[in-house]
Structures are given as C-alpha cells and as structure tokens.
Amino acid sequence: MVERITERGDVLPLLSELFREHGFEGTTLALISQRTGLGKGNLYHLFPGGKQEMAEAVLAGIDAWFEEHVFTPLEQAESLESGLAHMFDAVAEYFREGHRICLVGAFALSDTRDRFPDRVQAYFGRWIEVVQRVLGRAGIAPEPALCLAEEVVLRVQGALVLARARRQPVLFRRALDRLREDLQRDLDFQLNNRRRRR
Template sequence: MRPQKVLDIDMITKLTEVFRERGYEGTSLAEIAKATGLKKASLYHRFPNGKQEMAEAVLSHVDEWVETHIFKVLLDENQTPEERLVAGLDSIRNFYNNGEQVCVFRALSMKSGLELFQTQIENGMKRWIEVFEIVGKTFQISSSKAREEAIQTLVEIQGSLILVKGLSDLKIFENTLQKIKNRYITT
C-alpha cells in the first residue's frame, strides 16, 4: 500500500478551512481538491459520499477538538472555577484564532447545509450550553440563572464572531471574552 501524500489531520484541517470560508453550498469539489492537494478521485476514495461526508468529518473533528481542548478544560475539577474559566476562554480564543475564524456551525447552517447537518449543529450548541451551565453552577449560580447565562454566553461568542467579520474589528471578540469572564467571576 502506498503511503498517503496528505495526512488525515492535514486534510481535515484544510477541509475545515474551506468550509469555514465558503460554507457548504459555496464550496465546490474543485476548491476542496485544490485546498487539500488531492485529486477528486482521491477525495471520493476517502469520502465515498462526497462533500456531505467531508462536512460531516469536519463537524466530527471540530466536536472532538472542542470537547478535548475547551470543554474538558472548563470541566477540569483539578482546577479552581476561575482557573478553568480563564483556560477555557483561552482555548476558545485559540479555536477561533482571536476572532478571525468563522464558526463551523454558522458556515454549515445555511440553506441545504442546515437541513443536512441540523442534528450535529443542534447537538453541538446544546453541548456548549450544557458545559457553560455547569460552569455557572461552579460559580454558585442557581440552575435557572446558570442556564440563562450559558445561553447568553453562546449568543455572545457567536454574535461577536459575526460582528468581527462585519466590522473588521478583532477587539470585539476579545472584549466579549473578557465580559464573559467578568460576568462569571464577579457573579
């Protein structure tokens, strides 16, 4: 068996970049081939169900990364709630490249992408809310208030990413993360 020219993690990283930039509908197989350095035949060999399977692989990869690098950090009981929150927000900052990266959920939730990936997107958002609800409870916030704060946190993160793109101002994302930190720590 010949060694693969493009490693799986490199390919998923490139696929993620293309889908983040172009969305599901806006991404062509030609663009995917160019970005990954693979011919269309090689892409179909790895992903027999085509672009949809590629996007599903991206969502799975993103879910795993977020679970490991953000949620695990936010839920690490070996750290104080403050330490967890600061480290988790740093991981979020890293994940979105200081606000420069578009959210994969947003990129894949337009038109047919939402129909195809509704379950994964919904489950992913529910998990963000669940984790931040737990974060709120570690700061002694009541269950109902913790859920409200968790939803607000997700709204602020997602909203700030849109505003950063629309206004070309990365400070919006950084200020949002700081406000989230302050809200939990001073509550």
C-alpha cells in the first residue's frame, strides 16, 4: 500500500527511482500516478509544470544531497586524506554500492540532457571544481589537480555504467577501492615532485 503523500518532498524519492528505472521519456504520468497513489490532478497541483518540473525538482534534490554530503564535507575536512575518504564513502552510500545508477549520468547519456543542460553540466562541473580546489589547497598545481579531479569523476561514473551493464554491482566497489589507491599514489607523486623542485 502506498503511504499518503501530501507534499512535494514526499513524492521526490519515488520520482527519482522512477526516472532511474524508466528514464525521463519512459516515466509516464500513469506510472507516476500508480507508484505514488496520486491522481493526475494532485500531481499537477504539486508540480504545475508537469513531468519537466518533477525532473527539475529531483535533480535539484540530487544537487542538494551532494552539496551536503560530498562537497561541503570534502572542502571542510581537517585533512585531504579524511576529506577524500569521506567523499568515497558518501558516494558508495549514495549509489548503494553500485546498485543504483547515477540519474544525472543517465540523463547526460540520452536526449534528456538537452532538456536539462545546465543541471547536467553543473553537477559534474561542481564535483570536478571541488575536488580540484581541495587538491590545490594540498599543494597540487592547478593543471594536475584538474586532471586528477576529472579522473575521479570519470572513474566513478564509468564504474557505475560498467557495474550496471554487467549486472555486477561489486565492480563498483572494486573500482572505488582501486581509485582510492591510485589517487593516493598520484597525490604522493605530485607532492614529492613539487618538494624536489624547491
């Protein structure tokens, strides 16, 4: 039985999973109504802009979650190591150890990206920007910091796609663990090189 839904916030988790399962185009109002227990009139009352507004609200919720649980803790961590460790743990939690796809990534890979270009670009851009900034504060030069930040996001997203394609969520955890090790080795290399040049 569907719990009684009275506010937008109540329906967003259900919408998020529907968009993950069926994509933007495949998530019909009939499916949304069935999953939420709300009629079309109630759905339009909560989201006057229809499915477009629903997806916007879901993407805004994803942005807020990453800001609170990934980006802000990473920037405010006492050390680079603890900040990165927290980031990887939070990412593993959010993507349910590879069982949950990245909705923004899924939108980016389909024609849906043209409906939400700013949201899609901002999500990935913000992640790269924050990682680059904390690496820079740790002493990594701007260009290598950018390359490493892009590598982090690329490998997280690639691991999600591969885990989903192979139906082996364990691939995601394995890739995250390897990424942690590789990133630490790259950081050590960059920082040692910088010390030698002084």
